[in-house]
Amino acid sequence: MSGSCPICGAPVVAQYRPFCSKRCADVDLHRWLSGAYAVPALEVDEDFEERAELGGETHRSRRDDGY
Ligand SMILES: [Zn+2]
Numbered sequence: 001m002s003g004s005c006p007i008c009g010a011p012v013v014a015q016y017r018p019f020c021s022k023r024c025a026d027v028d029l030h031r032w033l034s035g036a037y038a039v040p041a042l043e044v045d046e047d048f049e050e051r052a053e054l055g056g057e058t059h060r061s062r063r064d065d066g067y
Contacts, residue, residue, distance in 0.1 A: 003012040005020035007027050012020055019025040 003018060004010065005012055005018070005024050007019060007024035010020035010024075012018055016022055016025050019028065
């Protein structure tokens, strides 16, 4: 018998088949849930705002690129 965790590739533990641990099982469950519910644009909006803030920081160093 052989098998590896689809999440991290570690050997499968029978108790958590087909994963290696509860953690990886949870990871897969979350992936499955977020895919199944196909969350609309709301979540993307929050992400976008965070990225906009980060983008403001990187703008500074852009000046040096020209020279
Ligand atoms: Zn794993």
